Amino acid sequence: MSRSSRAVASPRAVCIQDLRPLARRRLPKVVFDYLDGGAEGEVTLRENCRVFEDVTLRPRHAVAVPQCDLRTRVLGLDLALPFLLAPVGYSRLMHPGGEVAAAHAAGAAGTAYILSTISGHRLEDVKAASSGPVFYQLYLMGGRSAAEASIERARIVGFSALVVTIDTAVAGVRERDVRNGMKELISGTVFSKLPFLPQVLARPGWLASFLLDGGIRPLPNVVIPGQGPMPLVDIGAALAASTVTWADLRWIRDAWRGPIVIKGVLTADDARHALDAGAEAIVVSNHGGRQLDGVSPSLRALPEVVAAVNGRAEVLMDGGIRRGADIIKAICLGARAVLCGRAYAYGLAAAGPAGVARAIEILRVDLERTLRLLGCPSISALDPSYLNLPDWAKSG
Numbered sequence: 001m002s003r004s005s006r007a008v009a010s011p012r013a014v015c016i017q018d019l020r021p022l023a024r025r026r027l028p029k030v031v032f033d034y035l036d037g038g039a040e041g042e043v044t045l046r047e048n049c050r051v052f053e054d055v056t057l058r059p060r061h062a063v064a065v066p067q068c069d070l071r072t073r074v075l076g077l078d079l080a081l082p083f084l085l086a087p088v089g090y091s092r093l094m095h096p097g098g099e100v101a102a103a104h105a106a107g108a109a110g111t112a113y114i115l116s117t118i119s120g121h122r123l124e125d126v127k128a129a130s131s132g133p134v135f136y137q138l139y140l141m142g143g144r145s146a147a148e149a150s151i152e153r154a155r156i157v158g159f160s161a162l163v164v165t166i167d168t169a170v171a172g173v174r175e176r177d178v179r180n181g182m183k184e185l186i187s188g189t190v191f192s193k194l195p196f197l198p199q200v201l202a203r204p205g206w207l208a209s210f211l212l213d214g215g216i217r218p219l220p221n222v223v224i225p226g227q228g229p230m231p232l233v234d235i236g237a238a239l240a241a242s243t244v245t246w247a248d249l250r251w252i253r254d255a256w257r258g259p260i261v262i263k264g265v266l267t268a269d270d271a272r273h274a275l276d277a278g279a280e281a282i283v284v285s286n287h288g289g290r291q292l293d294g295v296s297p298s299l300r301a302l303p304e305v306v307a308a309v310n311g312r313a314e315v316l317m318d319g320g321i322r323r324g325a326d327i328i329k330a331i332c333l334g335a336r337a338v339l340c341g342r343a344y345a346y347g348l349a350a351a352g353p354a355g356v357a358r359a360i361e362i363l364r365v366d367l368e369r370t371l372r373l374l375g376c377p378s379i380s381a382l383d384p385s386y387l388n389l390p391d392w393a394k395s396g
């Protein structure tokens with residue numbers, strides 16, 4: 001077993017929450033807080049996880065389940081697991097392997113990886129690293145021609161779906177990032193970086209790997225015609241200048257032609273807009289509590305969206321998934337599958353590729369055990385009868 005695999009093996013990392021302090025120990029505060037934090041008072045961030053406690057399970061006991069079938073289908077793709085790896089921007093800051101390591105681990109486990117526009121690795125390299133499906137998550141930063149160019153590159157190398165994130169009209173204020181000087185460290189002058197440098201110097205192991213990896217790089221998948229890859233100058237301003245609207249979905253659909261997933265839906269109204277825009281799948285998501293604080297936790301928004309979609313598209317969800325039981329609850333409430341963000345990013349930050357693999361393994365083992373204890377043979381057999389539903393989940 002390699003050193004990094006040992007670092008995240010049991011009993012050090014028995015559950016996903018055990019990976020969090022391991023990530024904190026390896027990363028400078030500014031990078032850990034970027035990964036861990038949420039917008040403003042972090043109310044939605046906390047609620048995303050807590051809301052799962054409102055839904056309790058109804059097991060069928062004295063049922064032998066010799067084999068559990070964890071497979072599901074998303075957009076016609078066979079996945080060995082009912083969870084995908086969510087787009088996590090700046091993954092390369094967490095570990096040099098970044099998006100390539102995460103895509104590789106997802107493929108090896110038989111599931112899909114979603115690559116963020118804000119990626120440190122070229123989309124061609126990320127696709128080549130995975131034996132499974134890879135989706136491309138699109139932001140319009142850099143403008144329409146930069147987006148069209150990356151869509152074309154994603155099409156050529158065989159990405160399976162385009163995920164359009166719609167909840168970033170501007171970047172949410174993640175107060176920890178402001179206090180830690182995230183913006184200054186990423187894009188500021190040497191002088192503006194100075195007050196924030198001690199936290200980076202306090203993690204020499206991370207700093208050495210970061211510098212050996214080439215330090216801060218421009219975004220290789222946002223290539224502005226005539227200028228080249230977009231530098232990492234103030235991503236917040238770049239997002240604000242490139243808000244995606246329903247009207248944009250028309251040219252995006254023409255440019256892509258494959259399946260489109262709309263990520264960031266929390267209401268029946270937006271679900272209907274997404275269907276009108278031709279979405280094959282919708283992700284009920286509040287961006288992991290990083291955008292508008294005070295919105296519903298994702299699980300709570302799920303029944304409303306499932307009812308509005310009424311089988312016309314696949315419904316996925318993300319936000320707060322830390323255990324296999326969380327995944328099972330979301331599926332019982334109508335999700336086809338879920339996306340995990342921080343769950344694998346903590347692993348990536350703690351131990352690189354081995355950490356992502358460990359996070360996936362923790363969730364897989366959790367899922368199998370939970371299905372057996374529920375007396376349910378497969379993910380596809382889950383339905384609301386396995387839950388005690390709170391009132392908000394009954395109305396839909």
Ligand SMILES: Cc1cc2nc3c(=O)[nH]c(=O)nc-3n(C[C@H](O)[C@H](O)[C@H](O)COP(=O)(O)O)c2cc1C
Nearest residue numbers: 035086087088089116165287288318319320341342
């Ligand atoms: C550090 C970090 C970066 C993220 N970057 C992106 C991104 O670039 N694009 C996007 O659509 N979502 C992004 N997200 C949101 C995730 O895709 C996902 O919606 C969220 O992490 C789910 O919540 P969870 O972390 O509780 O699983 C990011 C989340 C985190 C934690």
